[in-house]
Amino acid sequence: MPPLPPPLSVSSLPDPPLFDLAAVQAGDEGTFQALFDALYGPLLRYAQSYLDEPAAAEDLVQEAFVRLWDRRASLPADVTLSAYLYKTVRNLALNVRRDRATRERLLEDPAAQEGAATPAAVPQPDAEVEGEDLGGRLTGYLADLPPRQREAIQLSRFEGLTHHEVAVAMGCSPRTVNNHLVAALSTLRRRLSEAGSLVAAVAWWLT
Template identity: 60%
Template sequence: MTTFFSPDDLSDLAARVQRSDELAFRQLFDALYGPLLRTARTLVRDEAVAEDLVQEAFVRLWDWRTRLDAETPLRAWLFRTVRNLAFNLRRDAATRQQLLTDPAALASAASPRPAASPDAHVCGDDLTTLVSALIDDLPPRQREALLLTRVEGLSHTEVADVMGCAPRTVNNHLVAALSTLRWRLADAGAMVAAFLWCVT
């Protein structure tokens, strides 16, 4: 079961981790592994690879613990590390693919998937599936801002730190993402559900 830690609790854990407290490191791992894994899954779409990325992020945290600034927000640092590892992995995979295939095949593989064509009447599990598909189809920066704030509970400031942008830019990504989701869900005949999902 995941334990909830307040920002003050996380700051205390971070300070203890920087002093090489293994119990604090384990508590931090238990608290943040699930949220980090969900984020990694959205970036690499492979369970085993996502698990490896999260574990690598924690290994790096432990290796760097004594060199991190005392004011470093470890939750944002871990999310940013997972994000960077995922992007590096995708970049390296794309480079390998480009070397192994011709440019036409690479362009074809990189073409976007067609948009989902949801049924007119959606409810229950179908709505969850539809929302997940629509979130997957959002532009990457919008999807990332949405998941980090609405699913993982990071503040706009923390998300800005993870994404390397200003908090106002995070807000702009969220507004655009929620607007897109609202009208696509409304098109699917799920306006009330969309409204409830967006305001909770």
Template identity: 35%
Template sequence: MVVRYYRELLNHFANRLRNRDGAADLVQEAYVRLLSMQHAGQSVQEPRALLYRTAHNLMIDQHRHAEVRDHEDIDGLAESEQPAAPTHLQPDEAYAFEQRARAMHAVIDALPPRCREAFVLNRFEGLSHQEVAEHMGISRNMVAQHVIRGVLACKACDDALRVQQPISEGQS
């Protein structure tokens, strides 16, 4: 299914966004959400329609977030002035964070080598699908499949950890 609609979606959203790499990220996220639904046991009758609707909604969300960021920057609330994370964690929070990080690292290490390489290059090194494809000598579709597999593995790990160690609403 990934290959079946990927190019169609990519071309459609690349034309709308006028940014092929941005469109690739958008389409990838739509696939991640679709595959997550299927992984959770939800039946998807019309995957193509769901992919288009999801990608369209993500595009709208990106546009809204960009407008909010632009507005905040104009008001003098630049992102760099905002703390990115809490500056101090309680010992139990620090331990839970460390455990999550170790578990995620183990999940990423357990991915097949080419999958892991594509996932790390895209998600941690910030390379676009096209850049990863050129670097690894594979197609963009294969990069998308590898990245989706990595994202789903990390999501499954995170879901399992949340069941084991629920985060209370007072903590963030």
């Protein structure tokens, strides 16, 4: 992993008029798109200063935008959108680095790895039924997505393609792929949450 960069001091910088907090809080997709277009590149470079895997950095920046959109209604009135995004990217990147360091330590120390191992839980009938129900819901929610969003999700999440590979497959730019993924993930999370499957939705995103 690259050396840990110093924190970026952006919290005191005001957002330009382009980043209208009230419009984002109200769910204005045009303003959110403008925010995405303006900050995706800088945020990606910032994420790459923490992570040495381009695909991981792309996913991390995408997750930051998804979190902003999902939590837009509860944002404080004095929040700076750019600072919020940079802080989210930094926190997510630190989590990734921490998890990787833990895995590397376990791999280097067989005794620690053995001590950390826990037996897999035996699935219970109710859990199996719930899992089947969630799978059915997810399949239905995926089918309800706009075709391009559904294609992006399937290629990225189920086929394991990088954003660049998805862009080539779909005949569009990587930025357009990210737009589709942000919108699709936000919709899927909302619908799973409304169905009472928030924990499962988060688990699905992290896998």
